[in-house]
Amino acid sequence: xxxxxxxxxxxxxxxxxxxxxVAYLQIDGAMKAAEFYKQAFGAELAGAHPPxxxxxxxxxxxxxxxxxxxxxxxxxxxxxPLEKPQxxxxxxxxxxxxxxxxxxxxxxxxxxTDLEVMFWGDRYGQLRDPFGVLWAMNEPVK
Numbered sequence: 077x078x079x080x081x082x083x084x085x086x087x088x089x090x091x092x093x094x095x096x097x098v099a100y101l102q103i104d105g106a107m108k109a110a111e112f113y114k115q116a117f118g119a120e121l122a123g124a125h126p127p128x129x130x131x132x133x134x135x136x137x138x139x140x141x142x143x144x145x146x147x148x149x150x151x152x153x154x155x156x157p158l159e160k161p162q163x164x165x166x167x168x169x170x171x172x173x174x175x176x177x178x179x180x181x182x183x184x185x186x187x188x189t190d191l192e193v194m195f196w197g198d199r200y201g202q203l204r205d206p207f208g209v210l211w212a213m214n215e216p217v218k
Contacts, residue, residue, distance in 0.1 A: 091122035095143035106133045106147040116183035161208045173215035
């Protein structure tokens with residue numbers, strides 16, 4: 077992921093959206109989150125609007141593990157105040173969960189639920205990122 081953001085233009089096509097359902101997060105520092113997700117999950121920047129004069133970004137699109145995730149900064153002056161993330165978990169089904177887990181923890185994610193084999197038979201654990209978002213990782217036991 078590059079830290080420079082190209083401006084969208086009429087000639088530039090939007091990056092394809094990947095996945096059947098796409099989460100759109102409101103984050104305090106959407107570009108910082110994209111950079112963090114690069115370290116934690118190997119994310120790739122698919123596109124982003126340039127920051128405004130206050131450093132806010134109205135749209136960031138990244139790919140994680142073959143799916144899209146979209147984000148923006150809060151815009152309280154336009155009726156979109158920052159709210160603490162709650163009542164949802166983003167689930168990341170992966171192969172090679174030990175690699176994914178270690179990379180996320182090493183990047184700075186906080187363990188909420190230890191990675192272990194759960195009653196339903198999959199290895200599962202939960203992590204919280206520095207932006208307050210709860211993530212779950214899941215891998216079927218072979």
